[in-house]
Amino acid sequence: MKVSFKGVFLAIVLTIVGWSPASAKGRSAKHRMDPVPYANMPNWAVPFGRFRKPYYRWYVEPSTLGYDGAAREMPNGILSRLKTINIGVLAPLDKDNPDSVYGIPMLHGAELAVARANARGGYDGKPFALKVHDDLPLWGASSMAIDKMDYDQHVWAMLGSVNSASTHIELRAALKLEIPILDTATNDPTVTETRVPWLLHNFPDDRQQGYALADYIFNQLKLKHVVVLRATNRYGRKGDEVFLDVARRLSHQPVLEAKFNPGEQDFSTQLRMLREQGFDGLVIWGNAPETGRILKQMRALGMKQPVFASSRACYPQVIKIAGRAAEGLVTVCAMNPDRKDPQWLRFRRQYLERFHTQPDAYAAYAYDGMNILIGAIKEAGLNRGRIMDALRKYEMHGYQGVSGYAFFDYTLNNIAPVTLARVRNGKFIYWPEHRTDWRGSLPPFMQQAARLANR
Amino acid sequence: MRPRLFYRWRTALLLILTAAARLAAQNPPLYTKWINYTPANGFPEGEVYSVAVEGHRVWAGTAHGLALIENGRVRKVFTTANGLAGDAVMSVAIDPRTGDVWAGTFGGLSRYSGGRFKNYTNLSSGLANDLVYGVAVQGRYVWVATAAGVNRFDTYTGAWSIWNETNAPFEEPWCYGIVATPKKIYVAAWGGGVLVYDLAGRYWKPYTDPDGSMEIVLYRNEGLIHNIVSGIAYNSAMRMFWASTYFGLSGFDGRNWHNYLTKDSGLASNFINGVQTRGNEVWACTQKGLSEFDYKTKVWVTYRPANWRALDAAKAVKDSPGEVIVTWPDGKKRKLTTATSLAHNYTLNLAFQGKDIWVATAQGLSHGTIQISAGGKN
Numbered sequence: 001m002k003v004s005f006k007g008v009f010l011a012i013v014l015t016i017v018g019w020s021p022a023s024a025k026g027r028s029a030k031h032r033m034d035p036v037p038y039a040n041m042p043n044w045a046v047p048f049g050r051f052r053k054p055y056y057r058w059y060v061e062p063s064t065l066g067y068d069g070a071a072r073e074m075p076n077g078i079l080s081r082l083k084t085i086n087i088g089v090l091a092p093l094d095k096d097n098p099d100s101v102y103g104i105p106m107l108h109g110a111e112l113a114v115a116r117a118n119a120r121g122g123y124d125g126k127p128f129a130l131k132v133h134d135d136l137p138l139w140g141a142s143s144m145a146i147d148k149m150d151y152d153q154h155v156w157a158m159l160g161s162v163n164s165a166s167t168h169i170e171l172r173a174a175l176k177l178e179i180p181i182l183d184t185a186t187n188d189p190t191v192t193e194t195r196v197p198w199l200l201h202n203f204p205d206d207r208q209q210g211y212a213l214a215d216y217i218f219n220q221l222k223l224k225h226v227v228v229l230r231a232t233n234r235y236g237r238k239g240d241e242v243f244l245d246v247a248r249r250l251s252h253q254p255v256l257e258a259k260f261n262p263g264e265q266d267f268s269t270q271l272r273m274l275r276e277q278g279f280d281g282l283v284i285w286g287n288a289p290e291t292g293r294i295l296k297q298m299r300a301l302g303m304k305q306p307v308f309a310s311s312r313a314c315y316p317q318v319i320k321i322a323g324r325a326a327e328g329l330v331t332v333c334a335m336n337p338d339r340k341d342p343q344w345l346r347f348r349r350q351y352l353e354r355f356h357t358q359p360d361a362y363a364a365y366a367y368d369g370m371n372i373l374i375g376a377i378k379e380a381g382l383n384r385g386r387i388m389d390a391l392r393k394y395e396m397h398g399y400q401g402v403s404g405y406a407f408f409d410y411t412l413n414n415i416a417p418v419t420l421a422r423v424r425n426g427k428f429i430y431w432p433e434h435r436t437d438w439r440g441s442l443p444p445f446m447q448q449a450a451r452l453a454n455r
Numbered sequence: 456m457r458p459r460l461f462y463r464w465r466t467a468l469l470l471i472l473t474a475a476a477r478l479a480a481q482n483p484p485l486y487t488k489w490i491n492y493t494p495a496n497g498f499p500e501g502e503v504y505s506v507a508v509e510g511h512r513v514w515a516g517t518a519h520g521l522a523l524i525e526n527g528r529v530r531k532v533f534t535t536a537n538g539l540a541g542d543a544v545m546s547v548a549i550d551p552r553t554g555d556v557w558a559g560t561f562g563g564l565s566r567y568s569g570g571r572f573k574n575y576t577n578l579s580s581g582l583a584n585d586l587v588y589g590v591a592v593q594g595r596y597v598w599v600a601t602a603a604g605v606n607r608f609d610t611y612t613g614a615w616s617i618w619n620e621t622n623a624p625f626e627e628p629w630c631y632g633i634v635a636t637p638k639k640i641y642v643a644a645w646g647g648g649v650l651v652y653d654l655a656g657r658y659w660k661p662y663t664d665p666d667g668s669m670e671i672v673l674y675r676n677e678g679l680i681h682n683i684v685s686g687i688a689y690n691s692a693m694r695m696f697w698a699s700t701y702f703g704l705s706g707f708d709g710r711n712w713h714n715y716l717t718k719d720s721g722l723a724s725n726f727i728n729g730v731q732t733r734g735n736e737v738w739a740c741t742q743k744g745l746s747e748f749d750y751k752t753k754v755w756v757t758y759r760p761a762n763w764r765a766l767d768a769a770k771a772v773k774d775s776p777g778e779v780i781v782t783w784p785d786g787k788k789r790k791l792t793t794a795t796s797l798a799h800n801y802t803l804n805l806a807f808q809g810k811d812i813w814v815a816t817a818q819g820l821s822h823g824t825i826q827i828s829a830g831g832k833n
Binding site: 059070144 | 501502504518541542543545561562584585586588602603629631645646666667668669670671672673674677683701702716718724726742743763801817818
């Protein structure tokens with residue numbers, strides 16, 4: 001079953017990726033696909049789906065990100081007056097910032113994509129240049145970076161950030177200043193639920209992760225009494241919200257929710273509380289170091305229940321910290337780094353040569369995101385409104401990158417199936433998400449994409 | 456005149472007057488004469504984010520500074536070179552007591568007083584964040600909506616107060632718009648709905664989307680239509696606040712919500728950048744034109760350039776023809792064309808000057824005056 005699914009999956013992916021935004025030029029609106037369920041949502045996760053049809057559904061129409069502003073009418077940049085084609089980057093880079101473990105690979109991925117584009121001639125002979133800004137831990141403090149990118153550095157687009165609060169702030173500013181954004185690292189699903197047409201997001205968000213975990217835990221493993229332990233930061237809060245919602249809709253309201261502060265060392269209070277409650281599965285929404293420590297302390301207390309975690313736990317660090325206690329941990333992963341496709345292997349080799357370390361998901365998605373952005377600039381020219389138009393051509397279309405296959409819905413969010421991983425013998429073993437509601441077939445949006453490709 | 460005949464005539468006259476009043480109400484006055492301020496007449500290029508009126512003076516916050524229009528002429532454009540905190544001016548408020556002009560910019564808060572700017576930033580004052588979206592004056596206090604919460608600045612003592620997710624019921628602290636009334640402060644929060652501060656009770660009351668789902672509107676008038684609120688206005692005559700969102704328009708009368716989408720009204724677009732209100736009128740600044748809603752008669756009027764779908768910069772700076780669409784409560788529509796129009800269909804904000812209106816658009820500031828009613832001919 002698994003083999004046949006993979007075969008069909010690959011065949012469809014190869015069919016779809018034959019499409020490129022350029023080839024879609026001139027395709028009339030009537031040839032666009034019909035709306036598909038929002039965000040790859042299973043029927044059981046539809047809000048109030050058992051009780052009532054909503055008065056109005058957002059995000060399922062081609063007009064979701066309709067833009068009637070004046071950005072396209074602004075004069076184009078004059079190439080002869082430019083030394084470089086500037087692209088902004090906002091990422092947590094200071095090594096004292098815990099999010100820099102995601103921000104530094106993200107910057108490296110973007111740098112690699114720019115180097116490659118410049119080696120191929122840049123933009124009509126002018127090199128692309130990154131204007132890099134550090135996303136400070138005090139999230140409000142980085143907000144002025146957007147203003148500087150616009151007024152001082154005259155960027156044509158930007159990439160960033162990791163922290164979803166920073167990304168929301170940059171999104172609001174970008175809406176006013178009209179700057180296209182490639183968001184390659186945020187988990188927060190609300191970033192693309194604003195109807196702001198200036199942002200494309202390719203990292204698997206918490207909504208996709210929540211659906212995958214809930215289906216695996218409740219529908220496939222048939223667990224019933226699950227508890228949640230999550231970080232008190234925005235990452236933990238937003239991810240947990242999605243998981244709680246879908247669990248509730250599956251009639252498996254988590255029996256207890258406990259919290260921990262980022263960087264916390266001792267989890268004995270929370271773990272004893274959970275043990276008192278009694279449960280048959282634990283879901284952790286937090287970073288890898290905390291997840292590793294929780295696993296270690298949990299097993300030391302004799303608690304043997306299965307543990308599941310969000311994508312930020314899918315790091316070797318979790319195994320390094322937890323040791324044998326990590327065995328059996330199941331996490332969502334942003335991508336499968338064990339893939340053998342030439343595109344990924346080439347990227348991995350080039351990244352290793354340049355940065356002397358293995359690339360992670362944040363590097364891969366930033367590389368893909370920057371390539372999408374550069375492609376849009378090359379296609380549209382030096383006009384932000386038209387660059388945004390070029391990005392919008394990805395609506396209901398796919399992109400095959402080094403991070404894997406991405407598919408963008410009407411909100412320009414990547415809703416492609418995620419990857420799951422289990423720790424076995426000290427290593428992550430990966431497999432593609434295969435939700436029960438797909439009934440051994442492909443997700444509905446991919447079926448529709450295949451129908452479009454066959455027209 | 457015999458009494459019987461007098462009563463007959465009086466009844467007939469009353470009927471005629473009632474019918475005429477009803478007809479007049481159903482045929483609202485229309486803004487059909489537009490004067491546009493663009494780079495062609497010395498106005499800054501690009502978006503106009505905000506506008507405020509002070510007697511015969513009009514202040515406009517633009518992407519390239521704070522513009523002053525006096526007696527129909529662009530008098531001055533203030534930029535960072537003149538001491539303004541930031542060139543992108545998101546909001547303007549005028550202190551009626553002192554005449555001071557407060558400008559919320561993407562570089563902090565500016566106070567223009569006595570011909571000089573004094574700036575307040577995150578580093579130099581208690582300002583919560585340098586991205587300032589909204590500013591409002593309430594007596595001695597200046598209220599500020601920033602990307603990281605709400606500030607109150609006491610102009611007498613220089614003291615700053617701050618409210619955000621740590622000390623108030625803010626679902627999200629990213630504030631967009633702010634309105635000050637003698638009793639309450641109304642805040643539009645991106646992702647956080649509407650927050651109302653009771654000045655006497657010193658407490659915040661949040662209003663959020665009750666279905667809790669970004670992707671649906673469960674019932675039409677369920678509550679605030681969506682949590683991503685872009686603007687806020689209070690109408691003392693209706694005793695209602697109105698919230699603009701990127702997902703439709705919401706009004707709250709203290710008991711019931713009144714929500715409007717393009718599918719059930721004459722609203723030009725669900726993507727609304729700002730809202731203002733006057734008398735029975737609610738004005739929604741949408742990306743497909745400026746929609747006026749008469750709350751009493753339920754008549755909608757939308758203004759935009761006739762060629763708005765193919766608008767380009769060259770046409771925008773000239774007086775292109777306009778289109779006016781009147782939508783009556785039964786859904787019937789009437790389209791009129793006018794010789795002049797708004798500078799652009801993408802509208803961001805609005806201010807009133809007597810019966811006139813000033814509209815901030817994506818390509819200039821527009822001054823509209825009433826010429827005819829919807830029942831008349833152009």
